[in-house]
Amino acid sequence: MRYTLSIDTVRAALQTLTATKSHEQLVLYLAILRLKSRDGQNYVDGDVYSVIKPWLELPGREDYPYYRPFASRGKQFWMNSNLAGSFAPSSLRSSRDLFYSSDSSDNALRLPSVGEITASLKIKSPVPLWAVTCYFLRNASFIAKDGDWRVADVLSLADDYFGINQADYSEVFDFNLPDDMQSSLEATGEDSEGGDALILEDESYRKLDAMDLGVEVSETESQRKSVDGAQGISLGSKTIDTNDHVLADIITALEAYSGVILSGAPGTSKSYYARRAAEIITGHDESRMSFVQFHPSYQFEDFVQGYRPCENGSGFEKRGGIFLKMCFSAAADPNKDPYVIVIDELSRGDSQRIFGEALTYIEKSKRGMEFTLPSGDRMTVPDNLYLIATMNPVDRGADDVDLAFGRRFGTIQMDPSTDILRTRLQELGCPGSIMGGVIEWMNSCNKTCSELELPGLGHAFFWEVSDLLTLKSSWRLQIKPHLHRLLRFEKDERDRLIREFETFLNNQESE
Numbered sequence: 001m002r003y004t005l006s007i008d009t010v011r012a013a014l015q016t017l018t019a020t021k022s023h024e025q026l027v028l029y030l031a032i033l034r035l036k037s038r039d040g041q042n043y044v045d046g047d048v049y050s051v052i053k054p055w056l057e058l059p060g061r062e063d064y065p066y067y068r069p070f071a072s073r074g075k076q077f078w079m080n081s082n083l084a085g086s087f088a089p090s091s092l093r094s095s096r097d098l099f100y101s102s103d104s105s106d107n108a109l110r111l112p113s114v115g116e117i118t119a120s121l122k123i124k125s126p127v128p129l130w131a132v133t134c135y136f137l138r139n140a141s142f143i144a145k146d147g148d149w150r151v152a153d154v155l156s157l158a159d160d161y162f163g164i165n166q167a168d169y170s171e172v173f174d175f176n177l178p179d180d181m182q183s184s185l186e187a188t189g190e191d192s193e194g195g196d197a198l199i200l201e202d203e204s205y206r207k208l209d210a211m212d213l214g215v216e217v218s219e220t221e222s223q224r225k226s227v228d229g230a231q232g233i234s235l236g237s238k239t240i241d242t243n244d245h246v247l248a249d250i251i252t253a254l255e256a257y258s259g260v261i262l263s264g265a266p267g268t269s270k271s272y273y274a275r276r277a278a279e280i281i282t283g284h285d286e287s288r289m290s291f292v293q294f295h296p297s298y299q300f301e302d303f304v305q306g307y308r309p310c311e312n313g314s315g316f317e318k319r320g321g322i323f324l325k326m327c328f329s330a331a332a333d334p335n336k337d338p339y340v341i342v343i344d345e346l347s348r349g350d351s352q353r354i355f356g357e358a359l360t361y362i363e364k365s366k367r368g369m370e371f372t373l374p375s376g377d378r379m380t381v382p383d384n385l386y387l388i389a390t391m392n393p394v395d396r397g398a399d400d401v402d403l404a405f406g407r408r409f410g411t412i413q414m415d416p417s418t419d420i421l422r423t424r425l426q427e428l429g430c431p432g433s434i435m436g437g438v439i440e441w442m443n444s445c446n447k448t449c450s451e452l453e454l455p456g457l458g459h460a461f462f463w464e465v466s467d468l469l470t471l472k473s474s475w476r477l478q479i480k481p482h483l484h485r486l487l488r489f490e491k492d493e494r495d496r497l498i499r500e501f502e503t504f505l506n507n508q509e510s511e
Helices: 007-020 026-039 045-056 083-087 093-099 114-120 129-136 151-162 221-228 245-256 270-282 322-332 351-355 398-405 418-427 432-451 468-486 491-510
Strands: 002-004 140-143 198-200 233-235 238-240 259-264 289-293 305-309 316-320 339-344 385-391 409-414
Touching: 007 129, 026 045, 026 093, 026 129, 026 151, 129 151, 140 151, 233 245, 245 259, 245 270, 245 385, 245 409, 259 270, 270 289, 270 339, 270 385, 289 322, 316 322, 322 339, 322 385, 418 432, 432 468, 432 491, 468 491
Parallel strands: 259 385, 259 409, 289 339, 339 385
Antiparallel strands: 002 140, 140 198, 233 238, 305 316
8 A cells, every 4th residue: 555645744754853943955955865875975066956956846846846845944935946046056055165176177065064064054963864854755655564654653664765874874864753643644545556656746846936835934124115016027029927026136137238237345245146047047058158257457358358368378369358259159049048247346347348349349339340359350249148247345446447337337336245145143142231332333334334435244144153153153254354455545444343252252151
């Protein structure tokens, strides 16, 4: 006889995982464990996707093909068509070294130790294994070994399916089962003919959303704003869905202007949002994204076209830069899919020198017009090429950027956000007294900087703060040195802010 989990069991499992705010990268960790138990130690990137997809796909929901593992970020993240990108090497961000070999050219996966997992995923207490197992196997039928199965028997699958055993993983998982989870599984009414112990099926409850399943998810004010923001935004011939108001602003600006500049103080998520926008616009197609950082030595020959030494030393050859290559690729695309160039630190380079005559033709009204490069080659800037740039408003060359780009580019001001910081610190389990003091001091610091017409301090400086130890480390290694640079000509204000923060640290240490 085959058995399956009831909707009540799935609901209870998801509510439990939501309440514990289990990290979504736990999905990738379990996928690697699955590969290890099935195939040994050889983890290829494509294999991980094949293991993850049956857990994430929603049958019959083509517009939203991926199922958000745990709803720790709000209801609007429950369904997310770009979830697969969360597990791509380029999107793992701070946990890249945890899952990928640093010296590998092919992004080979590695299995982290239990200690690394608990530290990286900020697991404060073991995650209930019964809930994890019920979540991952919510679309599976079980062939009973001895007839009647109960929910408690599902735990026995964890060792067989994932290679999880209590001796090795007691720090990560709680192996106990609540008393009210002893009910029998639902029978499907089909007899077993042998074969695999797990048979994937299109179970109807997989199509239900967070509200249908009764999963309570907290939403911050910033998240509510993002839900109310634009969705289904048109970009050229494509329609792009996003619930994030910053991403929506970027995409809207790209439709109206030659490009968009994200301008703001260090640590305000400019580079993060530039990359996320590029990923969403291109559907995570890396062949349609290019990233470059401007600097004082960067010039037209690097960005557009120039002559470079031949590898065999026989002379020089004409070579196209990122901009020229992306223009040709975008123009040749039969579907006219969007291509994106992300320029980091725009104001650190001489934009007029770097773009040359191409600066004129990136303008919306001149897209598609042919012009001549210094080499004599002819080119155009196609309509489906988009530019996203980031810049610190006090970097060298900011005035030049404003003069050259102001009329062509839309500018989005990226300010430090206490809402974003508060949500992040809550996710990390930061104590309330530390969180309150950090936010109060950051507001005071940025008020002072605003009065002095300085860019201030971004929320990303506190991004990894989960307790007093990590706060002290961030203060010593990043925040205090940045204050010394930022307020080097304002000694009194600098010393006051440093004194206030270190007094706060001392008070926390003595409590």
